[in-house]
Every structure is written in structure tokens, then in C-alpha cells.
Amino acid sequence: MSEKKDVVLEVDNLRIDIPVSAGLLHPVRGISFDVSRGETLCIVGESGCGKSLTSLAIMGLLPKNADRQADRLNFLGKDIRDFDERQMAKLRGVKMGMIFQEPMTSLNPSYTIGNQLEEVYLRHMSSNRLEARERAIFLLDKVGISSAGSRLGQYPHQLSGGLRQRVMIAMALMCGPDLIIADEPTTALDVTIQAQILHLLAELQSDFDMAMVLITHDLGIVARVADKVQVMYAGRTVEEGNCEAVFDKPLHPYTSGLLRCIPVPGKTQPGEKLGTVPGVVPNLVGDLNGCMFRNRCEFATDECKELAETPTVLENGHAYTCRLKPDEMEPSTGGRL
Amino acid sequence: MLAYTLKRIVVAFLILLVVSGLTFSLSHLSADPALTIAGEQASDEDIEAVRKLYGFDRPVIEQYVNWLSRALQGDFGKSYHYKAPVVEMISGRIGTTMTLGFLAIVFALVISIPLGTLAAMRPNSIIDRFALLIAVFGQALPTFWFALMMIILFGVWFRWLPISGNTTWAHFVMPTIALGYYATPALMRLTRAGMIEVLSSDYIRTAKAKGLSPVSVLFKHALRNAIIPVVALAAVWFGFMLGGSIVIETIFNLKGIGWLSYDALLRSDLPVVQAIVLIFASFYVILTLLSDLLNAYLDPRISVR
Amino acid sequence: MKNSSPFLRGRQTAEEILEPRPMAKLRRRVFKNHSFLIGAVILISIILIALLAPLFSPHDPYDQDLARRLMNPFWHDKKTNDLYLLGTDKVGRDYLSRLIYGAQISLLIGFLTILISGTIGTALGVVAGYFGGRVDMVVNFIINTRLAMPVFLVAMAAVVAFGASLHVVIMVLGLFLWDRFAVVMRSITMQARDLDYVKAARAIGCSTPYIIIREIFPNVLSSLTVVATVEMANAILLEAALSFLGFGVQAPTPSWGLMLNEGREYMFFSPWLLALPGTGLFLLVLAINLFGDGLRDVTLERER
């Protein structure tokens, strides 16, 4: 566990409900975590597990019909649960920045890069255009964009995807936020670019001493940058803990299934079969009972249908939600790291 | 951009050429201008003389080329009926039609953009349903019928508004509403659809994540992008409205070129009809050209295409 | 739809998760779509009334008698209402019967017009979209030329040239209202052309007409129907406007537009003569539009 010293964000039992025609959809069903300055939390899970909604919930950007509840939602020590749109708007961009998955469409095509960068700064800092411009150039330089000054006059469509994501990162950093949330920042990019961007993010995070929440489905990324890992499945945390702990000894069948899906340099033999997690994510509408992973779990028994989803916490903070005891999972299915 | 503009201009000219050719042949199918010119009491010899004098005995192609070459010099001939130069007749009346068309399109935009935007911001809300109602009703309401109903109610019954003529701004209120309402549904639907799409776009999410004020998100980031197709459509509709002005001007006794074209058709006054068709077509062509160029300016991606 | 929120994009929606059978899904959508339902009900009623006009109309719509001209409708004149529920017109014809037969005329004009314009527009659009390149350029030019022509004015001129009658009005409208068909068909065909199975058909050497008819046409059918409803409404309104100005169908055809033209003389004193055909026109066009809107919602969702 981290030293609880400078906690930036505390989330306790975050739930999101969305009414749909078939009933009430529960995409997020009680997520808790905290993240401190200088720390990177990775939220991992496959599509539809609620990880992106979690990030939007923190930013206050959920769709209007979504209902957000939490036992605690503290940001920089302040309870932001009841913040209205105006109050949230004062936090966003200045105290918390966000980087999205799709750099190709996340920039407004009608305005220049410079305009879009400067407007954050002008909005939140009482400053003039000149300072905003200097800050923009400084940050573009910082995110590795050459000849930053001339880039300011360019429109998004004149830039490549990688460059646009760098611009997005610069934009999130314009006001020096305390928290940065990156929602699959590299998914849409070429593999070669992915590494650069990730490296850049990690570097900037330590440079600016921010807290970072990195949302991804790519465990490879997690292994490289995370301090803490949170594995989500069907709207709940199924396993969380220090990066090393989780990777060394995954305790939830889902985590171990995910880990089997990635090749590990030096450990995965050529020709060796990579694993998969068969099946699909269950329907999250209506009243839900038991372990949601049971229909895909090789260890599932009838017991799992009734199971309360309460986590088992080990002494190092490593927690998981499964009826299995820590040693019951076959060693061969996990722990290859 | 320059090449794009030039290409568009050449195409525009070609279109006008074809339109003028079609109109010319159509109108010469319809009537024997010699009869119209010669008048009520003319004898056969008079008619024959007129035919020779005006060259109506020549092949249509030759007549067309002659007409076109004079039209290009700004001479559309003389009205068969009123004996006045067509250019003079039209220039004295076009102002009324332009005023009406302009007011109507402004009215349509003033109604449809805010309403479409509000509807898009709150889909399925009361205001969205109200907007939909206006759109659905507007599309189904025959313009002339709507105009007559307004005359009965606001002109005769309540006497709030003057019924005919063009002397004061009040005279334009009913014609503007009648004509503008006709364009409102299309513009509003497009605003709404565009706004919904834009509001759900990633860059609006980015703008919100940047903590921009809702006003800035809406006006700076959303509206500008959503409005691009609306501007294009409004230009097209302005062209349609000139056509719609025929009925409206006749009902409200606005003596613009819409009425003039109606009057000319009743009298088989071909030079006037041809000139007005060409003017309407030019308007359409020029407006679409301008709106394309404006779009290229508003949305820098277009000129690259 | 609520679940079309961007923030959920790329994730499964509840409906997709529940996944009922496609037909049941379609049925549910149809019955959930109020505008589609209302439009369909009104439209079908009007079509039925038009088809069964001889059954519904109490009198021959052409049977005239000057002695009983301009009789008042039932709410004004209790004595006459047994025979002439909505009164009579200015040559003594039963107004109700003429309204009923008027539905025939409007629908006839609407259907025949879209038949002509749909054929022209679809042919041009599909050819342009399928072949692209120069063909596309030429078709585009034709479309733009057509759009540049002021429809109403040129239609009036054409009616003057060829004489006003039902055939002429239908022909003229048919020859003018194809642009939207062409534009929509062109872009859809372009998309369809690149679909895998169309490519496959081409690869195994199917002939072009075969590909267009068998592979592309079924794809564009729903869009075609939606455009058809828009143009049908358009055609009906244009005919009404032409007839209203005296450039449309000829008396004594019971066209609603012509009835408006005739009833206008009485607009201040017997407003129902104007209000009734106007309402008929309004309802028909409203129904077609609602139906078309609903159809688009229903089918587009299916395609998604």
C-alpha cells in the first residue's frame, strides 16, 4: 500500500446506473480506489467492463441519463459528489486533465491547435494570450513536438495520429493538473507510436509529480508503468493490488486468464499457444446475483451463483473477489511472471 | 483552393448555359411570340410581319444564340406585353423579392437554429417534441393555404397586420412568416441532427474535459461545426424560396419578380419568363458556390478534399 | 435512443446484450415508433378511402345541379345535412364526395410522380455510384443543372406549353422531382459497391446489371422508400400549389388543390370550402411524412 500521504483522489463504492428500455443497466457496481501524487493506478479490463465510465464519472462527464452514486468521491480532499456542472468545470482542465482514446476525433477540426491549447489556459488561468501561447509552445516542446511555434497555426487534420495524441497530452497538462486520467491513450495508435506515448506519459507524470489513472485493456502496458493495478470485470473490481503482487500471483481466474493472453518476452516460448478468455461479458441489466464471471470461469460451481461479491484482502493490500482460496487456483494457469 | 474555386465557377457557367437552353426551347414550344406581340386585333398579315421583324421564322437554335449573345451583354429584350425592356422591369422588382427571400430565410434560421439546438441538447424533452411538431406540421402545411389562413386571422379578423403591398416593414411580416415557415422544418431538422452528432462527438467531450464553460462548449465548439451544413442548406433554400415567392407574392400583392413571372406566364410574355428563370437559376448556382466556399472557410478540411 | 450516447459507443448496449430475434426486434421498434404508427394508420385510411371511394361517397362527385349550389354543411344547416353532409360546391356537387375522390387524385399524382421520378433518379444515381469517374461527373452535372432550375416556375411554364391536365402535371413533376433519388442512390450505391459481397460478385464475373439488380438494389431499397415518401409528399404539395394558381389539373377533376382554388372565392364567408380540402391535403402530407420519418428510424436502426 502507498503511504496515504498525499492522496489526490479517493473513490469509494462508485456505482453507475443507466436506465435503458429493458430495465436498469448497472455498468459500474461498486468500485473503490485511491491514487496519490506521483502514483500511477492502472484500471484493466476488457471492453464493456465499465472502466471508461468510471473515468468519466470522476470527471463528471457521464451522459445525462446516467446516475452516479458513491460512498465517497474526494478530490484533493474535497467531496465532489454534489458538485454541479459549474463547479466541475472549474476543476476540469485545471486540476484534473483527461486524455482520450481517439486522438483523430478528439480535437475540434475547425480550430487550430494553438487556439485549442490556449483556450484552456485562458479559461482557467487569469492570464493573457501571450502567456498562454508561451505555455503551449513549452508544452508542445515538452511532449516532443518539434518546431512547436509553427505547429500552433495548424489544424488537426494536418497532423498525424501520434502528433495529435501528443497535442492532447499537452492540452491536458496546460494548467498543470494534479490528476491526469488517460483512457486507453494508445489504443488507436500504431504499435511503435504506442511505446513512445506511454514512455512520454510516464515521464511527464514524474516530471510534473501528478497522480495518474491509466485505463487500459493492455496488461503489457500495465506491467511497465503501473504502481497499482485494479482489474475490473462486469462493473466490479475483481482483483487489485500492487503491480508486482498482482502480476506475480494473480488470484482471480479472470486476471490469470488475461495474463495468459499476453506474450512475455523471454518467458513465452516461440510456438507456444497464448491463452484466451472464452465467452462474452454478461448482461448487466436488472438484479444481478452471484459471481458475474461464472459463465466463463473454468472453476465455476453452483456455489458461484449465490456468492456474495465481497473481496478477500490479503496482508499486502492485494485483494480479490472469488470463492477460491489463494492457493486453490492451479499454478499452471497463472503466475508465469 | 484557387483551382477548386475556378473549377466550380466553370461548372456553374455550364449549368446556366444548359438551363437557359432548356428554358428557351421550352418557352418557344409553348407560344408563338408573334401572336403575342401583334396583339388582339392583329390580322394575319400583321402577325406575319411581326414574325419576320423579330426573326421568329428562323430556326430555334439561331434564335437562341442571338438571344444568348444579347443576354450576355445584359440585354434580355423587351417584354412582349408591356413593351418595356425586361432588364428594367426586373431591376425595378427584384428588390422586393430579395427582401422577402432574405427576411424569410433569416426568419427560418432564427426559428430553426435555436430550436434545433435546444432540441438537440435535450432529446425527447418537451422542447424537442415541440420542435418536431413544428417541423412535421410545417412540412405538411401548404404554403399558400397557410398564407390565406393568416390573412383571414391577422389581416381581416384581428386587423393586426396589413394584407397587401410592400410599403412598410409590417407589410412583410405575413409573407415572411408564410415563406420562411416553409423552410423551417428542413433547416431545423438539419440543425438538430447536426447538433446531436456534434454534441456527441469526441471533441465536444474534450472541450468539456478541458473545463470550458457550457456557453463556450456550445457556441465555440458545437454550433460552428453543426451549422456548416445548415448554411449550405439555407443557401439552397434561398433559391427554393425565390420559387415559393411566386405564390406568396401573388397572394400578398407584393410586386416582386415572383409575381412578375406569374403575370408573364399568364401573358405568354416569354422574354420576361426566360430572364426570370435564368435569374433564379443564377441565384441558386451562385449561392451554392458561395456556400461551398464559405464552408471551405469554416471547415478547413473541405478545401483539401 | 437513449443508448446512442457517445460515451457508450463501442460498448455493448443493453438491447444488443438481450438480443431478441430480429423480426421481434423489428416489430417492437415498429410499435414503439409512434410517428410511424400514426402516419401508417392515417395513410392506410386515406388509401382505403381513396380505393373504396365509390363505397364511401354518398354521391357522384361529378353530379352537378345549379339549383342546389353552395349548400351549407351540417353544422350550419340542419335541414340539408341528411343528403349533403358537408354541403355542396359552386355548381352543386356534393363536397364530401369530392373530398373523398380528391384523395384518389392526390394519391394518384403522388404515386405516379414518384414512379417516374424514382425510375429516373434511381437509374442516374445507381449508374453514377456504380461506375464513378466520368459517368459520375456527368450525372453530377445533370443533378446540379436540375437543382438550378426553379422547379415551380419551370413547371408552370411547362404546363402552359403543354396544356394543363392531369397527365401533364404528373409528367412534369415526375421529370423534375428525381434529384433527391439520384443523390441518395448515388451515395448509397457508392458505399454498396465497396461491400465485400459485391466485390465478390464482381470477382466471380457477374455482369454489371446483374450485380446492380441482385446485389446493390436490395441494399438501397429502404433508403429508396424513405426518399420516395419525401418526394411523394413534395409532389402532392406541388400539384396543389400548381392547381391553386390555375396551372394544374382541370375542372371538374376533384383535386384538392383545385378545390382550394375554387373554394378560395369563399374563404371569408364559407371558410370550410377552403379549410376542408386544406385539411385533407395537410393530413395526407403529414401522414406520408410521419410514415417516412418513422420508416427511416425503424430501418436505419435495423441496419446499424
Place this chain on the structure above:
Amino acid sequence: MKLKLGISFVTAAGIALMSSVAQSAPDDNSLVIAWGSTGPIEHVDNYVNTNRTGIWFSRMVWDQLIYREPKTFEYKPLLAKSWKALSDTVWRFELRQGVKFHNGEAFDADDVVYTLNWVSNPKNGVKVQRNVNWIKEARKVGPFTVDVEMKRPFPQAFEFLSGPITIYPNEYYAKVGPDGMHKAPVGTGPMKVVSIKTAEEYVFEKNKGYTWGSPKGEAQVDKMIVREIADVQTQIAELLAGGIDITADISADHVTQIGGVPGFTALQAGTMRTGYIGFDAAGRGNHEPVTKLKVRQAMAHAIDRKSLVKNLIRGDAGVIHTPCFPTQFGCDVSAAVKYEFDQGKAKKLLAEAGYPNGFDIDFYTFRPADWAESVMGDLAKVGIKAKLTKMPYFALRDKQRKEGTTPMFLMDWGSYSMNDMSAITSHFFKKGPDDFALDDDVAKWLEAGDTNSDASVRKANYAKAIKKITGQVYWLPMFNHVRNYGYRKELKFIPYQDEIPRFWQYGWK
């Protein structure tokens, strides 16, 4: 509220529910007139215009040499004090002294000579040549004496001199020409033009100098505004809303309706405009049935003209049996062959002609469709299925002249308000472009009647023509039209049979 309004709106029996109009004459003693349902005055210069409203306009602004009493059709002095015939072809006019044009120019022989010589010169393009082409020359004899020489004996000369031939100021007209006259007309008449907005509005004021004893009388209002309003319904709306004081374009049904609104009066005034059904008897358009006399006779018997007149035209309109209006010179009703309404006879005639089951025919008109529909209803009863084509007047006229493919047409002719049958019958039956009979005898008799100055010779020839035209049913004369006027109750309105309202004579009670 809204719903209630809507219901009462649809169900309202009439506009009688509306607040009624201000019940007093306007403070500035002005009169606002709406006209123009047949299109605006094409050119304000009287000689370049053919529209009826142009005639109305011309009577307000200009005077003629001779005044024709509108009730008795007697000729009285106007700008000419007296006249006498010097020969078969020369008239001498003594002119009135002390008359001034609106621009101050004094009226004298020079004005008359200039006007007559200018208009009779074909080069100057007077639109209705027939009005002026009989004039050979006008000569100044003294400062107020003029001789007018005709090309040939021309018995209708006074009809023209009292009608379409208005006298222009020579100096002004020589300077500005027709276009100047169009923009700023100058005459001697009771009303003076203040401003003109072409096809929209004409503003007049009273000619204060019109005190020389003109039989036309002084203007009763100080100011007059004429608004050209194309749509009759818009005119009525303006009338009901108080925007105008009088309209002359309404229909017979409007008369009943407007007459029922408090504060308004409406009336019908018969005119000499003669409606007729023409047949392509000469076969110009190759429609066989109508070339047969028995078919035409059958149709004449099949059509119930009385019912049509009684129900649709009303007023003092009546069935007409002559191809001219009975007050017109030479229009001898006793010479006409009359056809009573008898469908049995019609069927018999049809059977004899070889059409026992009737036939299909195209029927053309430019007038309200209900008139033609009434005719069609009658024809249908004897098996003749007429298909109506209603088209604008000009298009119909051109179609007739160009193609001749109009086997049957309901049209009418106003004779330019001239009380002489040459103005109508001679126009249609002297083998001109509008002649569908092409009968040599008729043409010959009409020519003889037109060019002889002996009244009895004229009458005899015209009677022969009438007999043949009606006997052969080249035309089936229908009825004379009425003009329908709606106006504010306080207006002193006087209708005239020649279809020319004298607006300056109408004052406020």
C-alpha cells in the same frame, strides 16, 4: 382559447362576426380603389394599353372630343363644342376654349391636330390600330377649329372619338413621348396624377381647374389612390379590413356575401360584355362533329342558358341571342334565330347528325370554370362529353390563332365599350385570325355595314349577318356579363352599363 378560435373560425357562417369597419367617410375626403385582377395596366399611355383598367384610368386623366352619355348613348360636347359633317369623310369640330391641361398648357386646336395625326401614323405603334387607322388626317382650321378627314366613310367614328381617342397636350407629348406619358401622364381630365408606381399604385388628386362645365362632372374626392391588386381575394380582404374603399373585380357570389356584411354594399351592374360559345364550324382544327350544323344546333338546344344566368351570373344579366350586345348599333334582336332550351330536340338533332350516343369534345375557356362546368353538365345529359381546358386568356388566344385546335370555346368580348356592333361581330366574322366560321357572305355583309355611312343600309346588312351567324350557330351567344362592385356603404356609387366606372364621380355621403 386557441381551440375555440379554431372551431369558430371553421364554422363561422361569415365575416359578419368581425368587428365592423369605421362607419364614417375618411377625413381627407379620399378614395382608395383596388383593381387589377386581370393584370396591371400594361402602359399608362392610353394608346399603348389594351387592359380595361387602362380605359378606366384614361377616363380619369384625359378627355375626348366627344362625350357619350353612358345611359342613353347620346353624343354630347366635351372638348369639342360642336361639330358638323363637311362631306362623307370630313368632320369639322369647334373646340371649347379656356380648358387647361394639368401642366398648365392651354388646350387648343394644335393639341387635337397633333394627337390625331400622331396616333394615326402607324409608325408610332398605337397598340390597337383599329381605333385610329380610319383617320386620314387632322387639319387646323382656326385656333379652335379642326377638320378631321377619314380614309373612307366611317360611321363608327364618333364611337372612337368619344372612347379610346383621348387628347394629349402637344408640346408635352412631343417632348416626352409615350414613355414620358407612362411615367407622368398629363391630360385635361377631372383627376390629376400625383405619382405612379408601375403596376402597384397610382395616386391622383382633384383637378381643381375642371370647372368649365364638362359633362363628366368635377371630382367628388380630393385624393384618390388606385392600388393594383392581382388577387381578388386579397382585394376583398383589404376591403373588409378597411385598406380599400371599393373593388370592381369581385364575383357574383361575393356580391351576396359582402352585401351581408354590416358597413358594406355590393351590387351588380350589367355590361355590354357579351359571352358566347364559339364553334370551329369552319373545321380549322379538324374536329368533325362541330362542323355539322345539326350538331351545333343540338348543342344550342341542350344548354340551359337561363339557369346559368340565374344561378351563376345573376344581377341584370340576361340570355343573349345575338352575336352582339342589343344596345349596340345594328344589333337587331329580331333578326336572330333563337334556340330555346329543349334537350329532347337536342337529342333528336344529334341522332340525325349521326351521333345518337353523343361524342367527346374539347372545351376551352379562360373564365371561371363553373360557367363552363354548368355548360358541360347540360351537354353531358344529351351524351356530349366535354373535356374542359381552362387556360390564361393570352395563351388561349394564341392557341386559337396558332393552331386553331379549339373545337368549342366559352369566351367573351367587351367591344372596347363601343356601342356599335362592328366592334364585336366584325372583329370575329371578317375572316381575321379569330374567325372560326370563315363565311364569305357574313364577311361581305359586315364589310358593307362597316363602311357605309347610311344607317339604314348598315342595319340591313348587319341584320343579314346576324341571321346567318345565329342560323348557322357559328356562335351560341350566351349572356351579357355583369361587373360586380363591393364598396363601403358610405360611398355614393353609380354603376354604368359600359363597364367603365367613373370613379371621380363617387363621393362620400
